[in-house]
Amino acid sequence: MKVLAVGCHPDDLEIACGGTLNKYAKNGAEVYMCHVANGDLGHVDIMPKELAEIRTLEAEKAGKMIGAKSVFNLNEHDSYVTRYDNDVVDALTEIIRYCKPDVIITHNDTDYMKDHQEVSALAFDASFMAGLVHRATRSVAYSSIVPIYYMDTLAGVNFVPTNYVDITDCMDVKLAALTCHESQIKWMLKHDNIDFLDMVKTCSKYRGYQSGVTYAEGFRPCTVYPRMTTKHLLP
Ligand SMILES: [Zn+2]
Numbered sequence: 001m002k003v004l005a006v007g008c009h010p011d012d013l014e015i016a017c018g019g020t021l022n023k024y025a026k027n028g029a030e031v032y033m034c035h036v037a038n039g040d041l042g043h044v045d046i047m048p049k050e051l052a053e054i055r056t057l058e059a060e061k062a063g064k065m066i067g068a069k070s071v072f073n074l075n076e077h078d079s080y081v082t083r084y085d086n087d088v089v090d091a092l093t094e095i096i097r098y099c100k101p102d103v104i105i106t107h108n109d110t111d112y113m114k115d116h117q118e119v120s121a122l123a124f125d126a127s128f129m130a131g132l133v134h135r136a137t138r139s140v141a142y143s144s145i146v147p148i149y150y151m152d153t154l155a156g157v158n159f160v161p162t163n164y165v166d167i168t169d170c171m172d173v174k175l176a177a178l179t180c181h182e183s184q185i186k187w188m189l190k191h192d193n194i195d196f197l198d199m200v201k202t203c204s205k206y207r208g209y210q211s212g213v214t215y216a217e218g219f220r221p222c223t224v225y226p227r228m229t230t231k232h233l234l235p
Contacts, residue, residue, distance in 0.1 A: 001029040004101035004146075006092065008081065008119040010039045010059035010073075011181040015200050016151035017105050018066055018174040019167025020217050023235045025067025026170070032099045033063050034072040036088065036119045041078035043187050048077075054183050062180035065173060079114070083121035090137055092126035097139035101146055103233040105219070108150040108159055124148060124222065147229045148222035156203050161218025164211035165234050167204060171215045175201065 003024050007013035013021065013033055025031045039055035040048035056073055063071035074091050083089070096104070106123035107116040127148065133141045153159040167174060175197055179185065188194040207216040219234060221227070 001027075002032070002099060002101045003029050003103055003105065004032045004034065004096065004099045005105040006034045006036065006119060006123040008035065008037050008107060008115045009042065009078070010035045010055040011062070011178065011184050012107070012116070013151075014062050014066070014174065014178045014181065015154070015196075016107075017217055017219075018062075018177050019170040019204065019215065020105070020165045020219075020235060021068065022066045022170040022173045022177075023165060023167060027235050029235070030099075031066065031068045032070050032072065032095070032101070033059075033066070033068045034074065034092070034095055035059055036074045036092070036122060037076045037078050037081050037115055038073060039078060039184075042184055044191065046183065051183065055181070058181045058183060062177040065177040065180060081115040081118040081122075083118050083125060088122060089126050089129060090135075092122055093129045093135065094137035094139055096127050096130040096146070097137060097142045100142055100144075102231075104146050104148045105151055106148060108153050108220075110158065111153050112157065120150065124224075145226055147227045147231075147233055149219040149234065150222060152203070152207070152218045155199065156206060156218070159218065159220070161207065161210070161220055163219045163221070163234055164207060164213075164216045165219070166211070166213040166215075167217050168208070168214040171201070171204060174204070
């Protein structure tokens with residue numbers, strides 16, 4: 001089994017599906033993580049260029065902890081992510097062709113900010129383009145139109161999961177991977193008084209209450225033709 005998770009900023013996947021990705025890896029799946037934006041506007045005191053470099057390293061460290069085979073960075077600037085940039089569509093199409101995923105996990109189509117919504121649309125569009133033989137990228141076309149699962153929104157707002165993954169045994173790894181994003185965790189605490197680790201733990205616990213386990217992550221499938229499947233693709 002091969003899994004590709006496509007998030008916007010370098011810490012988004014750890015927040016919403018880090019436990020699930022770790023569970024996939026523990027079960028022997030090949031896990032690939034991709035962040036479209038480089039997170040360069042996620043701080044006031046650290047300047048964008050330096051922050052992008054810091055956050056790239058943080059994401060790579062977190063990915064290793066989760067058990068990902070590779071962490072891809074499309075290096076788009078924060079706030080400039082758009083589904084209408086064909087270079088980005090092609091870059092993501094190439095990653096999909098290279099990874100040949102059985103399932104793609106990405107942001108909910110109505111998440112709380114534009115860049116997240118654009119990444120959701122990019123994953124949807126690129127996974128369709130990946131099958132078009134004459135839309136050429138380095139790798140050959142990947143004929144499968146991959147089923148997509150949308151991951152939870154930030155703090156679970158406006159998101160009702162239809163599928164839950166028990167991440168009780170992966171919660172430690174999820175939090176450890178999130179802790180790798182030191183630039184964000186320290187900044188959020190200082191600037192916004194948000195304890196990110198506590199928020200993520202609380203949300204996982206809340207989804208756990210809903211599904212009868214200690215900690216869980218919630219998802220819902222993209223139900224656009226022909227993404228539906230009889231396969232059970234979540235771990
Ligand atoms: Zn984000």
